[in-house]
Amino acid sequence: MTLILKKLTSINDFHSQDWNELNSHDNPFLSFEFFAALENSGSVSKETGWEVAHLAWFDEQGLLQAVLPHYYKTHSYGEYMFDWAWAEGITRAGIGYYPKAVAAIPFTPVSGQRLLISAQLEQKNPKIRHELVSQLFSSVQEASRLDTSLSDKQVSNLQCLFLEEKEVEGWKIAGAMIRRGYQFSWYNNDYQSFDDFLGKLRSSPRKKIRRERRNLMEQGVSFKHFEGCEIDDDLWSFFISCYQQTYLKRSGHLGYLNQQFFEQIRLTMSEKLLIICAYQNDKPLATSLFIKGKDILYGRYWGALELIDGLHFDCCYYQAIDYCIDHEIGCLQPGTQGDYKRRRGFIPEYVYGAYYFCDVNLRHPIQEYLDEETEQLKQQFANWTVTSPYK
Structure with missing residues (x-):
């Protein structure tokens, strides 16, 4: 099958059904609706x-066969597999680092497929993934200006962030350098209650969690869960306000995602949304927003008008664990990093990035950096195994 590569500068250049049919794992962050909210807002x-420069492969009949969410970037914000050290060092050496090409879900550190390929195409050609990646690398290297090329501008490198583990080999065979990071996930081992989960922990973390939850109850803090159409205008406005105020205090701006983004996902993805709202003496105090996937609950955004010790842990983690147990959801993924999550029963897992640098003189020092980083991470994982909170 002959495939034609095109660069499309808007999600709206695709038919939503064509895009979503390629999202075979039903990942909500890879849905047409999520990208549309990001761009249209x-x-x-x-x-x-x-x-925006999404890469799309069409067959000779014009049918979409594969797509890679893709952007040209002039900074490294909102990626969560950060390369600031490389960018600074390379720039100091007098070599241009930006623009770079990034295949990712903006502002979303969630692992999953990045190169979405038709199941029929992949079944016919099991090598198609690394063949398409090789084509991308050739296009970047050549910096061709043809309409069907990867780029109409030169970039220093192409990065694919938070690709799932089974995709890694295809990128590596094509010539990418692989980087590891880590996140923490909680797994529901057929727990019947929160106490059932706590019973699997060692004494110290179990007592700490119980003390944190008890302290909130003694201060009059309670929680309610709202899904889909239960989320009314007042609650949604309160969530956005909490999100913006928390970002403002922490970072000096109102957050990467604006009000229009949140309004659109409420309209187009309402069945995927869960809000956990904290109240103190029946007055709303804080909120956390979760997005439901296929047997996974993703914790994404949170905010509070007032900080109380332990509020973040309960609103973002313990309440979500309660929800997963009650609804028999297998996994809770609350976001990036944070060893405090591990101490509360979350399991460290690798995440992956793939990198291709056009300048051959940069590849060796970057690979050395990655090798050293990987060894340090392996040692950290070994230490975490020894200090597991589980019995």
């Missing part, structure tokens, strides 16, 4: 440093 745009 202006949260993702050339002005915010995410110039």
Whole structure:
């Protein structure tokens, strides 16, 4: 099958059904609706440093066979597998680092497929994944200006962030350097209650969690869960306000995602949404927003008008564990990093990035950096195994 590669500068250049049919794992962050909310709200745009350049492969009949969410970037914000050290060092050496090409879900550190390929195409050609990646690398290297090329501008490197583990080999065979990071996930081992989960922990973390939850109850803090159409205008506005105020206090801005983004996902993805709201003496105090996947609950955004010791842990983790147990959901993924999650029963797992540098003189020092980083991470995982909170 002959495939034609095109660069499309808007999610709206695709038919939603065609895109979603390639999202075979039903990952909510890879849905047409999520990308449309990012782009149509202006949260993702050339002005915010995410110039849209999605890569699409069509067959001779014009049917979409594969797609890679893809951007040109002039900074490294909102990626969560950060390369600031490389960018600074390479720039100091007098070599241009930006723009770079990034295949990712903006502002979303969630692992999953990145190169979405038709199941029929992959069944016919098991090598198609690394063949398409090899084509991308050739296009980047050549910096061709043809309409069907990867780029109409030169980039220093191409990065694919948070690709799932089974995709890694295809990128590696094509010539990418592989980077490891880590996240923490909680797994529901057929727990019947929160106490059942706590019973699997060692004494110290078990007592700490119980003390944190008890302290909140003694201060009049309670929680309610709202899904889909249960989320009314007042609650949604309160969530957005909490999100913006928390970002403002922490980072000096209102957050990467604007109000229009949140309004759109409420309209187009309402069945995927869960809000956990904290109240103190019946007055709303904090919220956390979760997005439901296929047997996975993703913790994404949170905010509080007032911080109380332990509030973040309960609103973002313990309440979500309660929800997963009650609804028989297998996994809770609360976001990036944070050893405090591990101490509360979350399991460390590798995440992966793939990198291709056009300048051959940069590849060796970057690979040395990655090798050293990987060894340090392996040692950290070994230490975590010894200090597991589980019995």
